[in-house]
Amino acid sequence: MNLGKRTSLLILPVIIISYAMIAWIIYERESGSLQALEKNRLEQRASLIGFTFNDYNNFLDTYLRSLTEGNILAAYLRNTNNVYREKMLTGHLESAISRGRQGRQTFASLSIFDSDNTLKLYIENSTDPFATIQPEQIRIATEMADQKLRKKWEHTTSDNGQSAIRQGTAIDAKTLLTPTLLQAESTYRIIVTARPDKFDELLRTTQTEYQAELRYFGIDNPLDAPPQGLSAIVKLSQNYFLLIQPSEAYLASLLSQLQIRLLAIMSASVLITFILLQLLIRRYITNPIVRLDEQLTDVIARKKDNIDFPHSEDEVGRLGRKFHDLYEKLNQAFQESFLQARIDVLTQLPNRVGFHEAAEKMLLDAEKHQKQFSIIYIDIDNFKFVNDKYGHEIGDELLKAISAKFNYLIAIALKRNDMPFVYRLSGDEFIIMLPEYDNDSASQVCNKILKLFTNGFNFERGHFAVTASLGLASYPQDGSSITQLISNADLAMYQAKNTGKNRLAHYSNELAKNDRQLKEIEFLLKEINPEAELSLNYMPVIDHADNVKGCEALLRWHSPQIGPVSPAVFIPIAEETGVFEMIDLWVIEQSFKDYPQLQSILGEQLQVSINISSAEVHSDNFIHKLKTLCHQYGITPGDFVLEITETFAMEQSSDAIQWLERLRQLGFKIAIDDFGTGYTSLMQMVDYPVDIIKFDKQLVERITQTERRHLAKALIDLCHIQSIQVVAEGIETSEQSRCLWQADCDIQQGFLIAKPMPIDTLKQWLEEHRYLERVV
Incomplete structure (x- = not known):
């Protein structure tokens, strides 16, 4: 068997096994990514469904509150001689729909029952002149009367997939306020109903797209077991949820398509690689060896005095040594550029890229061993003033001095130097990682940092009126990903800056709520x-x-x-x-x-x-x-x-x-x-x-x-x-x-x-x- 056939038999199994392993690794990663992507898509769809449902539910809350707290209902119940009172309620309902639903057509109805459970009024925003009250509304009023309930809420779905949200409240017949237990016998019951058509449409689309099973559950109707595999739970109200469970065939179909694509790519890659390797090996390896063999044969046959070995050897040797030298230089240049891409040139601290790499490793370690860790987001207050007044050279010196103080303080606090813990993100923003530190212990480190800026910051170039605003977020209570932790720590830092600077702010749900309120104010200001x-x-x-x-x-x-x-x-x-x-x-x-x-x-x-x-x-x-x-x-x-x-x-x-x-x-x-x-x-x-x-x-x-x-x-x-x-x-x-x-x-x-x-x-x-x- 000649060398060409032997190399073919050797490299073909290696190529096949190598590409098979690569394809398997790619499949494992891509299948995981595919499942994560589908889960994210499903969760986004679930969020949209929940948001749509809550939109209708909030409309009912708002309308019912405006009805009971305003003058329209009181005018209707007390001014019995007013022939326009029912028209006023109908107009109020239509106005509430137009205002609350922003012009979107929505079926809604209002019914009023007196203390004898007699229907006093039923109106709805439909074109049906013969519209009558639905039995479900009468049932709710009856249950509220029998059970002396002040409020009742329910969501039902008919056999044709159309659902309805009903909400009832009781008011005292005399005061028109929420009745006490002693007033429960003399009350009006106000029942409002809305058909969440957009919600139903989203459910039908989701059910068709994912071949999904839908299940409503709550305290009175719990799940038999926690959902497995691809699923999403939508919170519709305080104690009422919707489970969306796509069929196993849906995900299996996606994975099967991925397998087919990878198999086709692997087959084509094996064939092309084998042909190219054969051509290259024949040209650069087997042919020179064949020529060397021919030269040896000629020497043995005394047709030549000696082989051209020095020439061939020098050529191969120089090529090998040059390749080795070139590789060493390239590898050294790569390592230097790799390091430079992760180090801030001015402060010599790791930069944003280095932080994310280290933070992801810390997050994996914390998840694996169930550990805590904290990050401190730091912004230097009034640094722009220093740059403008004293020049960028002094500003750079100030940043280097601050970086050195941070490094020294954290090294003393952690008593570790196995990895960097202080990072410069950009400009005058820094971030510090504290492994295995909970919120309380991290706060102590933050207080030490703040002491560096008591009455400004001093170093050999002088005294400068800069301070630091610190935001603290801890894993896992303040975020389950690095992106969340950075965002929440950054939010806390801005809270510290807005409340007077040179102080620490902890991330909290209340802080997130305030941030949402500020965004609401921003939206309202535009309108x-x-x-x-x-x-x-x-x-x-x-x-x-x-x-x-x-x-x-x-x-x-x-x-x-x-x-x-x-x-x-x-x-x-x-x-x-x-x-x-x-x-x-x-x-x-x-x-x-x-x-x-x-x-x-x-x-x-x-x-x-x-x-x-x-x-x-x-x-x-x-x-x-x-x-x-x-x-x-x-x-x-x-x-x-x-x-x-x-x-x-x-x-x-x-x-x-x-x-x-x-x-x-x-x-x-x-x-x-x-x-x-x-x-x-x-x-x-x-x-x-x-x-x-x-x-x-x-x-x-x-x-x-x-x-x-x-x-x-x-x-x-x-x-x-x-x-x-x-x-x-x-x-x-x-x-x-x-x-x-x-x-x-x-x-x-x-x-x-x-x-x-x-x-x-x-x-x-x-x-x-x-x-x-x-x-x-």
Whole structure:
């Protein structure tokens, strides 16, 4: 048997076995991925089904609550002589459907039973003029009466697959409120029904697509055993669930298709690889050996003195050595690039890629051995300020110093150096992994980190006013995947930043709930109706002689969906989402409208202060609309003060200053609000193109302390030298007021003087203020 046939017999089984193993590995991974994908698809479908069902259920809740808490039902039950009362209820039902279902057609009905279980009213939103009440509604009313139930809820499905959601509530016949046990005999029972057509359609689609079995269960009808294999459970109500169980044939069919594809690919790959290897082996291995054999045969036959071995040997040797050298160099370059891709160049900490690789390993180890671990998400506060003021070189040195401190602290805390635990994600964001640390023990490490930033951060290049905001999430209670843990720790970090910085926040369900509420506020702001939901309160200010010199317009929002919302909550969201220019312009226009009435109450020489968002900076449209409003309402701009925050003034870019100058050229006065909360230097204050500086409440509290009162006089004098008027905010005690008057403060504002109030109550306040002034 020659060498060519022998190599064929040797390499063919190896190729087949190798590709079979590869195909098996691919099949194992792909089948797992396929099952995970199908499970995710099924869970998404289940979530959609649950969301659709809850949409109908929430509609019933909302409609029933509005019916029992509003005046429509009371008017119907008490005004028996009103011939339109049934029409009013029908209109209310249709309006509720249109509003709650956003125009989607939905069958709904309303029935009212009195204490004798007699049907007083039945209405539905259908075109059937002969519609009658369904027996199920009568049954619910009967059960509520027999069992003296205050509320009842049920979901039923007919043989044709059409389901209905019914919800009943009892109200006292006299008070129309939820009855007590003593009032259970004299009640009305209100039954509302809705057909969840979209829910039924989704179920039919799911059942057809997955060849699935559907099973409703709950406390009264539990499952015989936990579901096995591919399945999903949908929570329809507190104690009512739906099990979706696809057939085994569905998943088997998908796996069979995967097997067929892999088998076809493997067969083609074996054939192509075998042919290519045969050609290559014949050209580069067997043919040189055959030539060497021929040369040896010629030597034996004395046809040649010697073989061309040195030449052949040198060729093969150089090729082998070069290949070896090349491989070593390539391998070394690969290892270096692999390491560089996972190491941050500046701090030499592992980067985001390195973190995810290490975190996945830690997660697998924790899952396998049922261990806990925690991650700390860290953001350096005010780092941009350091870069802007001192330059990026100092900023880089600061990051390296912070990284070194983190590494040292964690090494001491963990007493381990077998792997990195501190990572730089990007910019001024870091993340720390704490293996086998629960929430409490991780909190202790977080407190040590915060101590590094007490009163700023010190290292050999100086002292810098930076702090750290920390978010903590722990496995498994705060997330079952690395993505979840990072997201939740990041959410907690932003909570720490928003509540004052240089502090720790733990992830919690309450925090997640607050985040959802903020997203709801963001959505509602985009749909806000300013005329119906916004209002202005006015806060008077006085001079040294107790004369009212002006007032500040303060925005208030009362949402029909969620009620009153604090300006501290919704204003930052409005600025981030780009809707605040509309709100700013509404505030300005409303202030212009109110100005004549304010003058008639507080005096002709009145200045009104209006806060404007830093988001308006550089907006030519804002200035154009401001001019239009002044002309429209005949406003003298000098009667109004536009207030900007100190953090905006701190940026002090040439474009921003030019924008302020344009406002001043219109005639408006400019004030710096919240002065003393940022990092503005005295030299910057000298260059501010403003007319008024408003001392923040925190600054007022500090400079009115006994040992710091000399600072109050110095700061106010510095402002007066620049022809800048000083307003002190947050005056809450007579001692603060007296101290600042003595320091030549121009204007004072605070709860000691007046709280923000609607314009209608200003006159009463002014009378009381003057009375107190005369008494004193």
